[in-house]
Amino acid sequence: MKKTLIIADGSVAKIFLNTILDKYFSNNHYVIIAKDTCFVPSNIPSSFEFYTFDYTSEYRLSRLINSDITDIFIVLEDNEEIIQTYALTRNLSKKARIVLFLLQDLRTNQMLNDSNLIMLDPELIISNKFIERLPNVPLIPRSFGLGQGEIMEINVPTGSIFAHRHIGSIQQKKWKIIGIYRRGELLLSSHYVIIQPNDSLLVAGDPKVLNDVYMQIKSDIGQFPSPFGKDIFLYIDMSIQPEQSIWHDIQNAVFLNQNLKSNKLFIRILNPCSFELLDRIKALESSDVNVRVDYTNLNFEQMILKDAQKRPGLIIINHRIFAFRRNRKVLFSLSIPVFKTGWEHIEKCKTSFVILSEDMGNDGNVASVMFDISKQLDLDIDVYDFDPDASYRNDIVQSYEDLSRIFHRKINIIQTDSTNPILYIQDSFVPYVHFIPFVPSISKIKAFSFISIDVHKIASLNNKNPQVFIPLPKEQK
Structure with a gap:
């Protein structure tokens, strides 16, 4: 398992760790080394390992640094400790990427010749923040625009559900793909541009929405329950x-x-x-x-x-x-x-089932989670599109067909104006896994739910099939 090592001490390290624990706990497996036990939280996610000892001890570091450690962050306040800890970690790991912050005039020859070292200059970072606020000077986004996360540059990893897709096939509500950085060039966004692995997307929109988009892009195919947890x-x-x-x-x-x-x-x-x-x-x-x-x-x-x-x-x-x-x-x-859980055992289920509704067109969570789980459990997929007026949701169907090719899943589109989906799944002899968006109405009182027109609310009453309730992004609830 690939791991990220963080050697921490001081106020900057404390803020850095708290941010990781709050927002990015499921992105990596973290190994934390600190001298002070105050860095150890009371509740530790399973993706974290905490150790308290003197990180300037080569013997103690050697017991943790191995081939699983691919990235090392040295977040310390004392300059001499930074230099000494860097030398020890580089001696123990020749290939790991090391990130640290240190003034330019304190950098050693070993650091200057290290191609796998990223050195942050605290004085340069602060200077750039002042330059951004000078009058009559063009604003160059550093720290992403207003610093609220409304502008992001996101790299598309191999295996991402965004790879090999047309930009026009991706639902973009409250956010937009502005352009693509590819091999040193900027391609402006258009409907027919295909996103390739290792592209960097320049996106802008609501910060809360972009955080969900980031997690979706960075999540490899077949990684559920990530990014929710592990x-x-x-x-x-x-x-x-x-x-x-x-x-x-x-x-x-x-x-x-x-x-x-x-x-x-x-x-x-x-x-x-x-x-x-x-x-x-x-x-x-x-x-x-x-x-x-x-x-x-x-x-x-x-x-x-x-x-x-x-x-x-x-x-x-x-x-x-x-x-x-x-x-x-x-x-x-x-x-x-x-x-x-339902009366049917999950192991006997060979097909996933989802009922389309209008509100699902603005959210990719349901589709991406369903395809992810279906791939891991080797399930085919039935998509049920019911409308009494035969006004089918072809745009949503198209997005599901695109995902079926990305995830290599067999998909069956059922479009009908006669058979209600609730009756269809109740009468079916197929052992389905039913995927349902966790809409607010499901959390409310069940009295008279059987006469509700909310198809997802009615479906939640079915105990025959195992059901997966998928949360929607908070801004859509």
Whole structure:
């Protein structure tokens, strides 16, 4: 596993680490070395390793720096420590990219001749900030325009879902692709330009939207549950679930943990009441499975809010837990994908199913997550486009067909003006995995839901098929 090493001390390092923990915890696997324990947070995501020791000790560094460390960030305040730590890390790793900040007149000959070293000059950075604010001087975006993230340059990695796509085939609401940097040239954006791997996209728009776009571009095909997180959490409530239902959910969770790019499965047991059953579940513990029993009488809402600090990538629950409005409400607020188990076992499902609606045309989350999971589980895809007036959503269908070629998935488009999709999936003998956008109406009270015209709300009542509820970007909720 490729890892990023960060050697940290001082106020800049503290801010740097807090930002990574808050926004970019799932982008990489991080190894943090610090002398002071104040750098170790109370809740550590699974993608972080923290060590406290003297980083100027070559012996201690040598125990952590190996071929898995591809990038090293030296974020220290003391100049002598920066120079000494650089020399030690470069001696231990000849090829790793090292990033540090140091004044020009303090740089050693070894640093100046190091092609894998990036040196940031703090004086030059501050000087550029003053220049940007001089009158009658053209504004050159440094730190991305206003510094709020409204302008970004994003590199498209090999395997990105944006690679090999026409710009016109990408839904762009509240953001736009302005141009493409390719081999040292700027190509202005047009509908027919095809994005290639290693292109850099110049994009502008709402900072919150661009952050989601960045995560989508950087996420390789077949990486779910990233970018939401790296772990799967299964919740069991023994007070409302019979033993058969509990084992059914566990089997589903184990299968998903083994077949998705997850780091670990966490099984959380609420309201324990059978010690024999608890022993059987605890026997599943391994390096990939963690079992924890709550004896403090926490309810589901309290437990999941506590676990949310660990950044789950997927939450698995039974329909009995999902039935409580307060539970759906907290799940909706977390913006984490939810897998609701159905009567059908996930292992028997060979096809994904999605119902198109008008609001899905402005969001790529549902499609990208569905194709990602379908690729990893080797599922074909059925797209159901129902309209009584035969006014089909051909633009959305086209985007799904484009994704099917990128992900190499077989897709079946069902367009009909007669058979309601809810009746279709209820009467179907095909064991589907149903993908549903987690719209606000699902989190609200279920009274009279059966007469609702909200197709996704009605679909959420179906307990036959396993369902994946996919959060929408916050600005669209």
